Amino acid sequence: MNDYSFIISFFILNVNTVRKVMTHLKKDKPKYKQIIDAAVVVIAENGYHHSQVSKIAKQAGVADGTIYLYFKNKEDILISLFEEKMGQFVTSIRGKMTGEEDAIKQLEILIKSHFQMLADDHHLAIVTQLELRQSNKDIRLKINKVLKEYLLVVDEVLKNGVQSGVLTEDLDIRLARQMVFGTIDEVATTWVINDQKYDITKLGPGIHSLLVNGLKK
Amino acid sequence: MNDYSFIISFFILNVNTVRKVMTHLKKDKPKYKQIIDAAVVVIAENGYHHSQVSKIAKQAGVADGTIYLYFKNKEDILISLFEEKMGQFVTSIRGKMTGEEDAIKQLEILIKSHFQMLADDHHLAIVTQLELRQSNKDIRLKINKVLKEYLLVVDEVLKNGVQSGVLTEDLDIRLARQMVFGTIDEVATTWVINDQKYDITKLGPGIHSLLVNGLKK
Amino acid sequence: MNDYSFIISFFILNVNTVRKVMTHLKKDKPKYKQIIDAAVVVIAENGYHHSQVSKIAKQAGVADGTIYLYFKNKEDILISLFEEKMGQFVTSIRGKMTGEEDAIKQLEILIKSHFQMLADDHHLAIVTQLELRQSNKDIRLKINKVLKEYLLVVDEVLKNGVQSGVLTEDLDIRLARQMVFGTIDEVATTWVINDQKYDITKLGPGIHSLLVNGLKK
Amino acid sequence: MNDYSFIISFFILNVNTVRKVMTHLKKDKPKYKQIIDAAVVVIAENGYHHSQVSKIAKQAGVADGTIYLYFKNKEDILISLFEEKMGQFVTSIRGKMTGEEDAIKQLEILIKSHFQMLADDHHLAIVTQLELRQSNKDIRLKINKVLKEYLLVVDEVLKNGVQSGVLTEDLDIRLARQMVFGTIDEVATTWVINDQKYDITKLGPGIHSLLVNGLKK
DNA sequence: TATGAATGAGCGTTCATTCAT
DNA sequence: CATGAATGAACGCTCATTCAT
Numbered sequence: 026m027n028d029y030s031f032i033i034s035f036f037i038l039n040v041n042t043v044r045k046v047m048t049h050l051k052k053d054k055p056k057y058k059q060i061i062d063a064a065v066v067v068i069a070e071n072g073y074h075h076s077q078v079s080k081i082a083k084q085a086g087v088a089d090g091t092i093y094l095y096f097k098n099k100e101d102i103l104i105s106l107f108e109e110k111m112g113q114f115v116t117s118i119r120g121k122m123t124g125e126e127d128a129i130k131q132l133e134i135l136i137k138s139h140f141q142m143l144a145d146d147h148h149l150a151i152v153t154q155l156e157l158r159q160s161n162k163d164i165r166l167k168i169n170k171v172l173k174e175y176l177l178v179v180d181e182v183l184k185n186g187v188q189s190g191v192l193t194e195d196l197d198i199r200l201a202r203q204m205v206f207g208t209i210d211e212v213a214t215t216w217v218i219n220d221q222k223y224d225i226t227k228l229g230p231g232i233h234s235l236l237v238n239g240l241k242k
Numbered sequence: 243m244n245d246y247s248f249i250i251s252f253f254i255l256n257v258n259t260v261r262k263v264m265t266h267l268k269k270d271k272p273k274y275k276q277i278i279d280a281a282v283v284v285i286a287e288n289g290y291h292h293s294q295v296s297k298i299a300k301q302a303g304v305a306d307g308t309i310y311l312y313f314k315n316k317e318d319i320l321i322s323l324f325e326e327k328m329g330q331f332v333t334s335i336r337g338k339m340t341g342e343e344d345a346i347k348q349l350e351i352l353i354k355s356h357f358q359m360l361a362d363d364h365h366l367a368i369v370t371q372l373e374l375r376q377s378n379k380d381i382r383l384k385i386n387k388v389l390k391e392y393l394l395v396v397d398e399v400l401k402n403g404v405q406s407g408v409l410t411e412d413l414d415i416r417l418a419r420q421m422v423f424g425t426i427d428e429v430a431t432t433w434v435i436n437d438q439k440y441d442i443t444k445l446g447p448g449i450h451s452l453l454v455n456g457l458k459k
Numbered sequence: 460m461n462d463y464s465f466i467i468s469f470f471i472l473n474v475n476t477v478r479k480v481m482t483h484l485k486k487d488k489p490k491y492k493q494i495i496d497a498a499v500v501v502i503a504e505n506g507y508h509h510s511q512v513s514k515i516a517k518q519a520g521v522a523d524g525t526i527y528l529y530f531k532n533k534e535d536i537l538i539s540l541f542e543e544k545m546g547q548f549v550t551s552i553r554g555k556m557t558g559e560e561d562a563i564k565q566l567e568i569l570i571k572s573h574f575q576m577l578a579d580d581h582h583l584a585i586v587t588q589l590e591l592r593q594s595n596k597d598i599r600l601k602i603n604k605v606l607k608e609y610l611l612v613v614d615e616v617l618k619n620g621v622q623s624g625v626l627t628e629d630l631d632i633r634l635a636r637q638m639v640f641g642t643i644d645e646v647a648t649t650w651v652i653n654d655q656k657y658d659i660t661k662l663g664p665g666i667h668s669l670l671v672n673g674l675k676k
Numbered sequence: 677m678n679d680y681s682f683i684i685s686f687f688i689l690n691v692n693t694v695r696k697v698m699t700h701l702k703k704d705k706p707k708y709k710q711i712i713d714a715a716v717v718v719i720a721e722n723g724y725h726h727s728q729v730s731k732i733a734k735q736a737g738v739a740d741g742t743i744y745l746y747f748k749n750k751e752d753i754l755i756s757l758f759e760e761k762m763g764q765f766v767t768s769i770r771g772k773m774t775g776e777e778d779a780i781k782q783l784e785i786l787i788k789s790h791f792q793m794l795a796d797d798h799h800l801a802i803v804t805q806l807e808l809r810q811s812n813k814d815i816r817l818k819i820n821k822v823l824k825e826y827l828l829v830v831d832e833v834l835k836n837g838v839q840s841g842v843l844t845e846d847l848d849i850r851l852a853r854q855m856v857f858g859t860i861d862e863v864a865t866t867w868v869i870n871d872q873k874y875d876i877t878k879l880g881p882g883i884h885s886l887l888v889n890g891l892k893k
Numbered sequence: 894t895a896t897g898a899a900t901g902a903g904c905g906t907t908c909a910t911t912c913a914t
Numbered sequence: 915c916a917t918g919a920a921t922g923a924a925c926g927c928t929c930a931t932t933c934a935t
Binding site for chain 1: 924926927928929
Binding site for chain 2: 072073074129132155158159160161162165166169183186190191192193194196197200201203204205206207208209210211212215218228231232235236237238239240241242
């Protein structure tokens with residue numbers, strides 16, 4: 026075995042090790058996602074406080090005890106659920122914004138994607154807009170941590186807008202972010218509370234225009 | 243506020259007065275308010291899920307059973323609490339806006355009043371922004387009903403602005419209302435979650451400017 | 460009202476107050492003893508680990524929740540049970556020993572009473588000799604505290620015997636107490652494990668003689 | 677030990693040897709002892725009720741399922757543990773008593789050995805004196821069966837003493853055995869409950885003297 | 894033999910509500 | 915009106931045991 030083969034085998038070993046470590050993560054096992062998806066459905070249909078662990082287990086097609094092989098406790102299902110879905114969402118939005126450099130158009134994409142995601146998953150919309158908020162302050166803090174990732178995207182868009190000169194130069198990023206997120210969130214919650222009976226994706230352009238131009242004539 | 247909206251608000255005020263006058267309900271007895279105030283303190287200090295009826299009774303200085311002479315059940319305490327406080331809030335805001343006819347200045351007053359109310363009552367801020375939302379969908383629907391009274395004030399301001407020509411003429415009142423309320427609410431919640439450690443009343447002008455002028459340059 | 464009547468009424472008040480305070484003690488309410496007696500029966504018949512709180516409640520004729528008005532938790536039932544019964548036992552033994560000054564005869568009374576108590580309450584015997592010991596170290600420490608009261612009686616007898624010269628003068632009280640209690644306890648446990656199928660009270664004299672005279676000729 | 681008891685003990689030893697030789701059981705495989713030793717450590721350190729099978733398996737360095745290749749169930753680990761250790765203990769005591777024919781001196785050896793064994797194995801002392809007793813009546817009965825082997829040794833000593841005339845001639849062997857064992861056991865348990873903070877081996881002579889001479893002057 | 898992921902039965906405790914006084 | 919003792923339904927979580935690999 027010469028020096029090269031040593032190096033090669035070193036890398037192969039490394040790759041295998043990495044792969045092993047990764048597949049050993051609970052998050053990558055099929056039952057992890059299986060339980061999360063079951064939780065979304067059960068919580069959406071029954072509300073968080075009527076979603077017994079046994080109900081989620083049944084929906085996921087596993088035993089009650091199996092839940093606890095993948096999640097620390099019931100709360101952890103909720104947090105993991107949000108982590109998982111929000112992670113996918115942020116990745117998806119970043120993907121859609123790729124190539125677009127105009128902050129105002131980026132904001133358009135962001136709003137459109139946000140509403141589209143909610144419209145695409147009836148159950149997830151209920152869970153994120155209503156049920157997730159019924160948890161106590163501790164969970165809410167953890168959820169907020171996950172939300173940060175999304176708010177970071179908003180911040181990037183806003184900062185880009187200021188730097189490129191399309192947004193007002195003395196913009197208070199923190200306040201602006203709260204307006205953007207607060208507005209989108211309020212529109213979404215109202216839509217869910219009204220049983221999603223109208224097409225939320227149609228509200229995107231109006232919201233976008235309001236945020237960009239404000240109320241005044 | 244234009245003549246029409248004045249008339250509308252006059253009737254609303256009237257309706258409320260009439261209801262009060264006609265019913266001579268428990269609402270007017272001292273223990274009613276005593277229990278509600280106790281609930282605000284207990285919920286703010288212990289969180290919604292640790293606020294047992296017995297704890298509220300103790301804080302109010304009455305027996306557990308007495309609660310049920312004034313409220314149908316625990317939910318009813320929550321809804322009544324919100325009704326009571328929101329009623330006072332709306333009355334107060336209307337009072338402060340009296341005489342001001344410029345919608346943009348009315349909005350300024352509304353935002354300022356909203357933040358001032360939260361800053362004035364530490365406990366109430368926690369309860370309305372965090373704890374009240376931990377209730378289930380049914381209660382949330384009832385709370386939303388109570389909230390309507392406040393949103394009506396926002397609508398009046400917006401309609402006034404459109405009619406008087408200071409706000410954009412094709413304004414979608416519903417969306418604009420959701421932006422205004424969503425933004426104020428998000429700012430308030432963020433402030434409470436951060437333990438009210440900065441002065442929220444100082445954020446009023448910035449928020450007002452953002453809502454009126456939008457993000458763009 | 461003269462000075463005397465003042466004093467009298469003062470005492471009457473005192474007596475009432477004391478009585479009130481006493482009857483307000485959970486221990487003196489009928490349900491306290493009711494639950495303890497139920498626990499003795501249920502635990503004796505099912506074993507501690509198969510004695511669900513609901514089973515004890517049913518036997519006591521109260522609701523499950525009522526248990527928790529009188530006891531902190533399931534463990535607390537066990538400890539209180541032992542406290543109550545051991546307290547009665549110690550009082551009873553002291554009563555029977557009243558007037559007897561000879562330590563050797565006092566020991567006879569003590570052994571006889573101990574065995575008699577066990578023979579008198581079939582269920583209690585099982586609970587004290589077997590089930591009580593299945594608890595963890597924490598409970599055992601608490602139980603030992605209660606037991607101290609009994610061991611104190613043994614100590615008194617032994618000290619009396621040494622002082623009056625009927626027992627060996629260089630007696631190690633601690634070791635002697637452990638021999639006396641250890642022996643009585645072992646005899647009792649063996650009897651219970653053998654389903655109480657012989658008359659334990661008949662063993663008293665033999666045990667007494669052995670303890671007093673030892674094994675040697 | 678007189679000739680007869682020697683013969684008896686010879687047969688007992690023989691029987692044990694034969695059983696071992698004939699069966700070629702799991703008992704002789706290394707993992708059997710490995711698991712038992714792990715159980716002693718885990719139970720001593722965590723208490724009986726916190727000693728999950730999985731914890732014992734981990735300590736033993738085997739998989740959970742492997743436990744069930746060597747033991748029928750969790751109970752069986754306990755009983756086997758006691759069997760194994762008590763067997764060693766009895767063999768050791770018999771060895772130490774070899775050659776000694778005076779019953780009173782045999783008793784001295786027995787007590788000394790008993791305390792020495794406990795002092796030598798910190799963990800085993802906790803397990804036998806405290807944790808093993810937290811099991812239910814069924815296990816206790818089985819443990820008592822194992823204990824018989826030890827009690828047999830006590831009986832032999834006592835019978836020897838009566839026959840050789842050093843112990844009182846009308847000695848009730850059963851009661852005397854219960855006094856001897858009950859006393860030793862109580863002393864041992866007290867020592868363990870007090871965290872083994874004094875030297876139990878120093879108590880041997882005092883206990884021996886008390887048992888032999890009794891309490892009286 | 895050995896593994897360890899999966900199973901699912903089992904239970905102590907809380908607390909909103911009632912009702913006899 | 916007011917009390918507060920009593921009620922009892924409801925559920926998250928653990929862990930001994932199994933069995934496919």
